[in-house]
Amino acid sequence: MRALLWDIDGTLTRSKGAGTRALAATLHARPAALEELRKMRLDGMTDRAIVRILLAAELGHLREERAPAQGVIFRDPDEAVKLAALPIQERMQLVRESEIEAVLEGYLAALSVECAQGAFAPQPGIDALIPHLATRDGILLGLCTGNLERGAELKLGSAGLWSHFSFGGYGSDAEPRPEIVRKAWERARARGATEALVIDDTPRGILAAHEAGLPACGVATGRFTAHDLGVHGAEIVVENFADLDRSVALLLGDFPAR
Numbered sequence: 001m002r003a004l005l006w007d008i009d010g011t012l013t014r015s016k017g018a019g020t021r022a023l024a025a026t027l028h029a030r031p032a033a034l035e036e037l038r039k040m041r042l043d044g045m046t047d048r049a050i051v052r053i054l055l056a057a058e059l060g061h062l063r064e065e066r067a068p069a070q071g072v073i074f075r076d077p078d079e080a081v082k083l084a085a086l087p088i089q090e091r092m093q094l095v096r097e098s099e100i101e102a103v104l105e106g107y108l109a110a111l112s113v114e115c116a117q118g119a120f121a122p123q124p125g126i127d128a129l130i131p132h133l134a135t136r137d138g139i140l141l142g143l144c145t146g147n148l149e150r151g152a153e154l155k156l157g158s159a160g161l162w163s164h165f166s167f168g169g170y171g172s173d174a175e176p177r178p179e180i181v182r183k184a185w186e187r188a189r190a191r192g193a194t195e196a197l198v199i200d201d202t203p204r205g206i207l208a209a210h211e212a213g214l215p216a217c218g219v220a221t222g223r224f225t226a227h228d229l230g231v232h233g234a235e236i237v238v239e240n241f242a243d244l245d246r247s248v249a250l251l252l253g254d255f256p257a258r
Helices: 018-026 031-039 047-058 077-085 088-094 097-116 126-134 149-158 177-190 203-211 226-231 244-252
Strands: 002-006 064-066 072-074 139-144 195-200 216-219 236-238
Touching (some): 002 177, 018 047, 018 097, 126 139, 126 244, 139 177, 177 195, 177 203, 195 203, 203 226, 216 226
């Protein structure tokens, strides 16, 4: 049995920046984090890793912090200077997990508002391909995404696709993307899968699949070209899934074993 493990943003769905808007709305009181968000390319990153980097960017900037039942805290100027001098990787280790959780909770609330307005739509051909694959014997449809599970449900629900996916690996399972792939593959095997293919629109997704020992199909419906995805080693590369018969043949055909 073959498991097809799908990324969401840029692969299954498209939107006009709804996820970024939801995150920006959550970070409105954190100017340094917002500035970092404007500079970042989020393609292929996990939700938790994104928020960790944004909060690390905020460390070292003088600002007023409010903590529940603790009044108002003013960061010491000397501490701010020391933190600002640290490399971003070191600052990332200083970000409190509770603060990440708080931002993610706010993000999901803002994302639900975006999704209620129909912010996400299927990529070309996906609205025909996914229901067709769901009827095929010997195929499991799963997710392999940096989105939190609730975020995945909101986005795919907005695009009319959520009901076709019964399992997956999510950004709520792990922060590093290869670990998410491993979790999706573990859950696929528990459902009887003997092989799997990861479908993703980013080099990060392709490399994570390979690090987890799985082959990958790169689809150029996101920011990256078919050439970009091929250079990063995708075993199958397609421009899009608009041609149903060709898409089914590629996804269900032979591919190099890893």
